Amino acid sequence: MKIRTVIISIAFCVVLSEQKSSPSDDHYWAGVVEFSYKEKETEAPDVNTAKNLERYIELINSTEADTVDIMVFPEYGLNAIETASFVPAPSERIAPCNNYEYESIVRDLSCMAKVRQKYLVVNLVEKALCPENDDWRVCAPDGLYRFNTNVVFDRNGFVIARYRKYNLFGERGINTTLSAESVRFETDFGVTFGTFICFDLMFENPALQLIRDGVTDIIFTTMWFSELPFLSGVQIQQAWAYQNNVNFLASGASHPAIGSTGTGVFAGKHGRIVAVMNYQADVKLYVAQVPKIDKPQATIARQPIIKYNPSEMSSLKLKRDQIDAYETVNLRLESNSDYKLTLCQNQLCCNFTLNYTFTLPTSNQQFYRYRLAVHNGIRTFDGFADGTITTCAIFACAGDRLESCATRFDNPAATADAFQFHSIDLHGVFPSSEDVFLLPNSVDMSIMPLEVDEFVYSERQFVQDSVTYKEIRHTLISPRSDLFSFAIWGRKFVNKDNGADAAVVSAVLVLFAFICSFVVM
Template identity: 70%
Template sequence: MQIRQALLTGIIACFIVLSAQISTPADDSYWAGVVEFSYEDKTVEEPDVYASKHLEKYIQLINSAEADPVDIIVFPEYGLNNIETASFVPDPSERIAPCNIALYETTVRDLSCVARQRQKYLVVNLVEKALCPEDNDSRPCAPNGLNRFNTNVVFDRNGFVIARYRKYNLFGENGINTTRTADVVTFETDFGVTFGTFICFDLMFDQPALQIVRNGVTDVIFSTMWFSELPFLTAVQIQQAWAFKNNVNFLASGASFPGIGSTGTGVFAGKRGRIVSVMNHLADIKLYVAKVPKIDRPEAVLVKQPHEKYTPLEMTDLKLKRDQIDGYYSTSLPMIGDTDFQSSLCQNQLCCNFTLNYTVQYVPGDQQYYRYRLAVHDGIRTFDGFADGAITACALLACTNDSLSSCATRFDNQSVVANAVQFNSIQIDGVFPGDEDVFLLPNSVDMSILPLEVEETEYSERLYTENFVEYKQIQYKLISPRSDLLAFSIWGRNFIQEPNSAKTLLHSGISATVVPITDARRGDSIQDPN
């Protein structure tokens, strides 16, 4: 009996490891790691070989010296396995550590074990399988009795599964199921931070992403295989903007396959801006480590890391989709010397006011240069046919010629491109519906496909009521000169406007005033040095 008791005690001691905290609730900050992970073509090898190879790379990153100071590590969407190698995942309420439990696939077992060995919180996206139906779900089930989900699984320092989020807003993803409603998933840590988590395309919707913030969560984990799109939705651009608007710490881990438009990883400290971020032009595998100040400690020291910033020429290797902006109402900026320019543009219920000061430089005839247009939009778009949504925007857009159809495109890598226009200041003002379901944010991107630093801009919102209707007056300003802008805008989603009730165009209009600052340059052509 004594021997049996000793063996049982030894097994329990091996299985339950006391948490080795790196950060504590008393600390002003915690340490996070986000992984940019090279996404490989899953058709080039057998699914089990693919999953095994990627699991090995994941464990190498977790065991690396770079990960030593980290409390929590986040991995990207669809980097680990696929439908053929989907795994069961314990219900977090059951408090199970799948390490060495044969019911679960090797991916889940080994990640549980390494989380325990390294004493790290891990957030890993994988394809999960689950018996159906679940929770009285009356929807048809697959003949094999299994649902498959795109799932973020959270392991604690002892390898227990403490949270499980199944992606609700799918972007295609054949063979993947969804829950009946969007789950709002959070989990607590031993360093005093409660996290929420969602996945990729979820960011474009109210549920569950914005509901997490409404519930008071200040730290968000985002796994993604984003397909970047000009002019408003390149990966780090929208990650920083979402974090800023909601004033949350945002831990984003991106799949890395620039040839299909996937890259974008970073850690963002709410309204204080990015700590570290990258948009790659070549596929890469790298762990980015950041010390993250807690949102409720505004005096905590924030150390921003230097950008991994690539040139516009290098970034032509990153494939970028183009938004459906041809329905925007727009006008071109006069390409004359030193100019003050004011314009008001309206479409449907939205009017935008622009006040700009910019300088146009001479460009030799053998070089290309970006022209610019001001644009306004209040209408519906499709997200590649997978969903439709209402968009509202006041924007300055770079274009490769004088037409709107050339905006949100770039010159190819054979072109010699000059930065012909320096924007000394930009101010955009708009009045939008005041409902919380109209979600607006400051939005910018430069020619390296990175957003401007928050210190280079000012953003403000003012709520007011007129005739018993609530409105938001929004102002977005550029306060540091820039000559490499691709877009600068107030951009957002209108969740209360149903996609199938797009409004008839009520009015489009423009008024503009051009005031050259230097009479000597008045009327100068961009290609006329005289």
């Protein structure tokens, strides 16, 4: 306790000279934390929580954080069910600092926000009294609900926002709210933020509702389980930010051995400012100068790319998408400057035009093959929810058979780059409505997305027979020999009542195709 008091006192001296961002500034300063929590089976939950809190305080007190206006920590980095804390409702205007009605994690973080004069966004396991009225949600025997919650403290330590995760990914002992809450908060530097958590990204509510309500800056806390070929951490973060043209502050739990990593700050159509996918667990604060959306003159200070080679990234565990249900065709093992194909499934047709060079390795080196693919159907997200996916894609395969696709070679160092893609053009027509959300999607062999200046993505709406459609083109314009996937990827939201898709979907009527018949490989 004495040590913590000394640290806070030192921080108070530092903060006096700090310059806060103001509403008139073109930018604000954000910090996102990639965090690997300490957990030992031999230690009690309260001991683990105390250690994690100590590391949080060290990061908040660090010199790297001095310039930061708002600082974000990841999902499930701090505490557990056994150490859940009460959190005051924002409407109560309470600063929990030194208020012993609340557990130490909430008290101490409130104090740190006040001392360091920073907005803090912290994900934690929250507890709350079960309501006395009839409620379908199961109440624990101790009369408490538990929520996976983002808590926002302002510069004076007040709780100004509290978002409880709605779309759970199998969290045991965690409740949800009766409906998805659209949570936002204002700051003294002129930016209004919305926030949601991890699996929420895959659904319409609350994530896309925030965008429709005009929110331009999003805070995303996550313990993401990366999946090839479309849903690795930074890959989907950048794509979501790009399509919605919002500033996106993502803070990821760092556990590569179980597939969790992915932290970054993204400036909408301008792409990443800073981003990382780690191959080993790490604790690090990434600081970025974020251009305000309403300041078009704001400069973009993109930081040098943080990228590890495929051999290093082989220690990052990656799940595999259910692509066996896709309609696919092998790409020919021969150079072709004008390869064209139309491929259809369930009335969705995708048009492919490629210019590529194929060089057969002279030795017995292994090399990735590629498949063109279309899918318009249902998948399960590990059994926790079902969703409808609609996509046009090209992705890598470790062999000739479909089951080898979306997998990596065990020895990446022994892999030759046999394919050089000079250009790829994907084109399709999709329904144009709020029920369909589509985005440009790509990832390379280092499990990082392509930079935004390496592709062109366009959408054009048109009306035919009183129905509105969306014509989408996604084009690779920079040659790549290390491509893993390149796609138009999207979700169709069928059942809006519960935030997840129903099992029955209607097919998309496609009215346009480059080629009217299949080209057989």
